[in-house]
Amino acid sequence: MNYAKGFRDGIPIGLGYLSVSFTFGMMAARSGLTIAQAVFISMTNVTSAGQLAGLNLIAAGSPMLEVALTQFIINLRYALMSLSLSQKLDGGMTTLHRMLFAFCNTDEVFAVASGQKGAVGRRYLYGLITAPYFGWALGTLLGAAAGTLLPAMVRDALGVAIYAMFIAIVIPPSKHNGAVRLAVILAAALSCAMFYLPALNRISGGFAIIICAVAVSALCAKLFPIPEDAGEEGGAA
């Protein structure tokens, strides 16, 4: 469980991030951000859904509180992942190392780290986050710089990549778990309702996502509480 093993395990994640962050970089450039600003967001936030939502809110000139709350709700899933992973770290992961590693604990990094047999150590974890972190930054750079060089048709088509990735995260668990399926369908339905229905569509995008997430998760938690011994592995893969 050394750095090299972690680095190797992180390469597929890094390649995946390269393509998704390319899309993000392109969207950032389209929203009026400079190349440096796009890369700066990616290197300080390291989160696809949060950055995308944040970009829309910044472009819309939303209040700071709404931005903070939106990030809180959208990224709340990381709290669960960090909580779960905290049970799996070896003694070498002192508080300082936990604080450093936490910066890059993304959905996919969490999924791979959780999948390891036994406790994981800091060398492995630092190896694991290397390729994803730089892949995320590099993809953003390329997307923001070269996105505008691509034909408009290709650029438009790439705009869907990040949403396709979200679908690829939520569908496989929905296939195997009826309660997750219900959460996904209800959240989609509620989100559409808040987008299309007259009075509801006055609510801004960030708050709409918060309301959908909280209402649907609370309802599903009430109706289908997870088994007492499970849930530690929860969170998107």
Next chain:
Amino acid sequence: MNWQYFLPYVLVMAVVTYLIRMLPLAAFRRRINSRFIRSFLYYVPYAVLSAMTFPAILYATGSLPSACAALAIALVLAWLEKSLLTVAIAASAAALIVQAAISMI
């Protein structure tokens, strides 16, 4: 974009995101006992990603037919449990092909 406008937003985003990731990992080493809270947290990622995707995906490609093609391909490949990369690239390709076909008509 003006850095004076941009920087406070991004720093707020970064700090909120980092604290969410860091606090449970560094400070909280015990298990959450509330079954409701653990269940709630379990469903949050799925609800968030689904709400972010719908209906936004329909407007992500510039035209409704190409977006629908991308959505259909993404749903099918995700159901077949293909990798994130495969699903993302295939959906983009589907949108491109449909858009190209439309522009030729």
